[in-house]
Amino acid sequence: MIVHLIDGTYELFRHFYGLRRAGSARGSRFGAVAGVLNTVLQMISDGATHVGVATDHVIESFRNELWSGYKTGEGVDPALLAQFWPLEDALRAMGVVVWAMVELEADDALASAAEIASQDPRVRKICIWTPDKDLAQCVRVDRIVQVDRRSKAVRDAAGVRSKFGVDPEFIPDYLALVGDAADGYPGVKGIGAKGAAALVTRYGKIENFPPEVLGKQRVVALLFKELATLRTDAVLYHSVDELQWHGPTAEFASVCERLGISDVATRAAAARSGVLTSAEQPTRQTTCSPEPS
Numbered sequence: 001m002i003v004h005l006i007d008g009t010y011e012l013f014r015h016f017y018g019l020r021r022a023g024s025a026r027g028s029r030f031g032a033v034a035g036v037l038n039t040v041l042q043m044i045s046d047g048a049t050h051v052g053v054a055t056d057h058v059i060e061s062f063r064n065e066l067w068s069g070y071k072t073g074e075g076v077d078p079a080l081l082a083q084f085w086p087l088e089d090a091l092r093a094m095g096v097v098v099w100a101m102v103e104l105e106a107d108d109a110l111a112s113a114a115e116i117a118s119q120d121p122r123v124r125k126i127c128i129w130t131p132d133k134d135l136a137q138c139v140r141v142d143r144i145v146q147v148d149r150r151s152k153a154v155r156d157a158a159g160v161r162s163k164f165g166v167d168p169e170f171i172p173d174y175l176a177l178v179g180d181a182a183d184g185y186p187g188v189k190g191i192g193a194k195g196a197a198a199l200v201t202r203y204g205k206i207e208n209f210p211p212e213v214l215g216k217q218r219v220v221a222l223l224f225k226e227l228a229t230l231r232t233d234a235v236l237y238h239s240v241d242e243l244q245w246h247g248p249t250a251e252f253a254s255v256c257e258r259l260g261i262s263d264v265a266t267r268a269a270a271a272r273s274g275v276l277t278s279a280e281q282p283t284r285q286t287t288c289s290p291e292p293s
Helices: 008-022 031-045 084-093 106-118 133-138 157-164 168-178 193-203 211-228 252-259 262-277
Strands: 002-007 050-056 097-101 125-129 144-148 153-155
Touching (some): 002 106, 008 031, 008 084, 031 084, 050 084
Parallel strands (some): 002 050, 002 125
Antiparallel strands (some): 144 153
């Protein structure tokens, strides 16, 4: 089987600003919610059977206590923030497993979910649907891959090395050196992408760098590495069987009606019908294509 792990936060942002750029008045103020639900349903229609979605129920996390400049909800459009909780409720009603994170982040949930799924020998591939750089650390050869809709790329370990110049396991070290503007930490002054990749290739982990390489910046580099290192120990589920989609719940139609997106309920019912009538349902999807909208 293939397990699909979706970055719900990214998808909500993607649809929200996509609608803004298109000047669309789609449905209601929950148009981005409808967009995410339709994306998941498209994946299911294309053959995805085991799906989990992670969201940042609260933007802040334990990392804000480690670094004062770490990302917060400040500056995020209130109309976008107002769609997080309705999205989580709608996904659950649609029968999709949701991990709404509070102390940890959605990225930690994706990393933990991938780790749990990787322990099951029945799982042939795990696709993590997000362009976030830090999720590249979860890639394992060609069994755990990162699917980037933005660049239409599916990155295995070779793809990560090609993009960043380092192996997946060293992504936290690489990001600690170059920084991550999206997450709010600047990296080590004077070290760019090529320099970071060269240092990591030569020495490996920051902990193994000779003291003179980073000097006084070693302490802050290790702090940034802690920020960049995703947690893989969150107990989100116990069996991948829990991720199998069995169709929307009885409440889904009323949830969609309340949000002003009733057409999504119709599409979910059609997707459920397709799953039931497919004789090849257990092995329907064989790839992680970045194409679904």
